[in-house]
Amino acid sequence: MSNNEKWKVYNPRGDRRVVVTKELPGERWLEILMQAGCRVDVFTSTEILSTEEISSAIGERCSGAIGQLTEVWGDELFSVLEKAGGSAYSNYAVGYNNLDIGAATRHGICVGNTPGVLTETTAEMAVALTFSAARRVVEADRFMREGRYHGWLPTLLLGELLYGKTVGVIGAGRIGAAYARMMVEGHRMDLVYYDLYRNSNLEEDIAAYADFLKSRGEQPVTCRRMERIEDVLRVADLVSLHPVLDETTRHLIDAGRLELMKKNAILINASRGPLIDEEALVKHCRNNPDFRAGLDVFEDEPDLKPGLIDLDNVVIVPHLGSATIWTRQSMAILAAGNVAGILSGYPVWKRESVLPFLEDNPPEAAPSIVNSEEMGIPEYAG
Ligand code: DGY
Numbered sequence: 001m002s003n004n005e006k007w008k009v010y011n012p013r014g015d016r017r018v019v020v021t022k023e024l025p026g027e028r029w030l031e032i033l034m035q036a037g038c039r040v041d042v043f044t045s046t047e048i049l050s051t052e053e054i055s056s057a058i059g060e061r062c063s064g065a066i067g068q069l070t071e072v073w074g075d076e077l078f079s080v081l082e083k084a085g086g087s088a089y090s091n092y093a094v095g096y097n098n099l100d101i102g103a104a105t106r107h108g109i110c111v112g113n114t115p116g117v118l119t120e121t122t123a124e125m126a127v128a129l130t131f132s133a134a135r136r137v138v139e140a141d142r143f144m145r146e147g148r149y150h151g152w153l154p155t156l157l158l159g160e161l162l163y164g165k166t167v168g169v170i171g172a173g174r175i176g177a178a179y180a181r182m183m184v185e186g187h188r189m190d191l192v193y194y195d196l197y198r199n200s201n202l203e204e205d206i207a208a209y210a211d212f213l214k215s216r217g218e219q220p221v222t223c224r225r226m227e228r229i230e231d232v233l234r235v236a237d238l239v240s241l242h243p244v245l246d247e248t249t250r251h252l253i254d255a256g257r258l259e260l261m262k263k264n265a266i267l268i269n270a271s272r273g274p275l276i277d278e279e280a281l282v283k284h285c286r287n288n289p290d291f292r293a294g295l296d297v298f299e300d301e302p303d304l305k306p307g308l309i310d311l312d313n314v315v316i317v318p319h320l321g322s323a324t325i326w327t328r329q330s331m332a333i334l335a336a337g338n339v340a341g342i343l344s345g346y347p348v349w350k351r352e353s354v355l356p357f358l359e360d361n362p363p364e365a366a367p368s369i370v371n372s373e374e375m376g377i378p379e380y381a382g
Pocket of ligand 1: 069092093094095096118271321322
């Protein structure tokens with residue numbers, strides 16, 4: 001099948017043309033674009049398109065695009081989009097480390113992302129990885145399937161109890177804070193966190209929960225913001241990573257920092273793979289069999305560093321943090337809303353909750369444009 005045959009065109013007579021580099025879940029997103037008068041060209045294969053292939057799909061006439069975190073949208077693609085008459089792009093993701101926002105702005109392209117619908121979903125995946133690692137769920141499943149279960153034993157596949165211990169969170173933004181709440185409120189863990197900014201909401205909520213526990217005569221939970229990442233790593237029984245990936249956070253967890261962690265600690269990453277020096281992690285897990293890791297993301301996705309798949313003390317899943325039906329459909333609606341909103345000349349939303357965009361009669365605004373100020377897009381005032 002040639003690449004041309006892998007594209008499906010909706011509303012071929014639309015006045016504007018929008019290129020979408022993967023099929024997205026749900027139907028609402030497509031309706032949003034078509035109602036905004038767009039012809040929509042969707043790449044229907046699961047293959048990852050190269051920069052050249054995306055350029056050729058944009059062609060000479062294209063108003064906007066929705067792209068994926070597996071694609072590099074930098075000077076080259078934004079320049080092609082500008083030349084084709086484009087002014088809007090949305091990542092189908094909340095993270096945008098695959099984009100050069102400066103280049104987009106220089107080429108007059110407004111760039112959207114999809115925050116606010118992945119928070120609990122991604123935090124839940126981090127929790128799922130946490131308990132899979134702590135209680136050796138994947139190893140145990142394999143053990144059963146291999147027919148090795150011959151009866152209950154006092155010493156069979158022992159893991160770690162997390163209840164009442166200390167959880168460390170690095171990066172206490174939306175997802176990190178949601179994960180922290182789940183572990184503190186659900187499992188009575190004390191929280192230590194590192195972030196450049198204090199998360200006062202999180203601290204106040206945990207203090208209120210601690211008061212509630214005290215009022216019932218129970219041991220209160222605690223919350224401390226640490227000065228340094230090292231302080232978190234030293235004291236936590238479990239550490240989950242939630243910072244954005246940029247040049248300051250690449251290999252944030254390296255061999256030296258792994259050494260600081262408890263020998264039986266658990267490390268979770270559902271953020272971005274390059275936060276961890278994966279080669280160093282493989283070595284560390286090999287040398288410390290009681291140390292465990294749960295990874296949703298990898299340094300060179302989709303490739304894994306040699307040795308990772310041989311380790312029983314590492315649980316790995318294929319970047320599924322946001323993979324629930326509701327979240328992925330909602331992300332599609334927000335991405336389409338970003339592109340349709342900019343092409344319709346709407347202002348930008350800039351409010352905490354994007355949920356109104358998922359309802360009937362959504363606001364006449366683009367839900368989330370990360371370079372709105374640089375592009376001079378006014379804020380929604382309705
Ligand atoms: C994101 O949105 O950044 C996630 O990694 C994928 O959903």
